[in-house]
Amino acid sequence: MLENKEYKEVLKREGLKNTKHRTSILEVMEHSEVPLTAEEIFIRLKEWNVAISLSTVYRVLETLVTKDLVNKSSISNDSKALFEINRMEHKHHLVCMGCKKMVSVEGCPFEEFEKKIQGTNGFDITGHKLEIYGYCAECKHGK
Ligand SMILES: [Zn+2]
Ligand SMILES: [Zn+2]
Known part of the structure; x- marks a missing residue:
């Protein structure tokens, strides 16, 4: 598993500020064996007591996809799209x-x-x- 410190470096390398939201979302994905929908990520964040809205989860995911830190299944663009951390x-x-x-x-x-x-x-x-x-x-x- 990636240490939090490594997320920070990865984000920095991509020119992204490391926010709690970004590192938490990366951490949820790192902990998951299977790809997740934005909603599933949102539910896990709630379980971890991370204060975030579903629309923020979507926005952060899109940013991470653009930077290739996260893979998005291109099969559908709707709420069923699956996200998976790019494990290098x-x-x-x-x-x-x-x-x-x-x-x-x-x-x-x-x-x-x-x-x-x-x-x-x-x-x-x-x-x-x-x-x-x-x-x-x-x-x-x-x-
Ligand atoms: Zn099937
Ligand atoms: Zn290949």
Whole structure:
């Protein structure tokens, strides 16, 4: 788990002021094994007695997504969007089109590819995003 101090450094590096709201939200996400909706994060913050409104949670999340500190499932833009802390270890997700569940998968098919195209068009490669869509076991059988 990241220490609070590390959140502060991460936020500083991204040019963000470290506010209680930002560090608390990062901490909730760090403690969660699964991606969470903004509302679930909001409920956990309440349990931790952090005074915050749901709209602030949304706003902070959007800021953290912009800075790549948090990943947002791009499958939907509504209140069901899932957020997950970007754990620096590189991971991809399977996303269920039925229930919107996200499951992480080991390994990355792009590591070699990135090396191969490094420098192409003058680009320095810094990373990539990839989500794989489908139907989970429950949704598949429910259809
Ligand atoms: Zn599903
Ligand atoms: Zn990858």
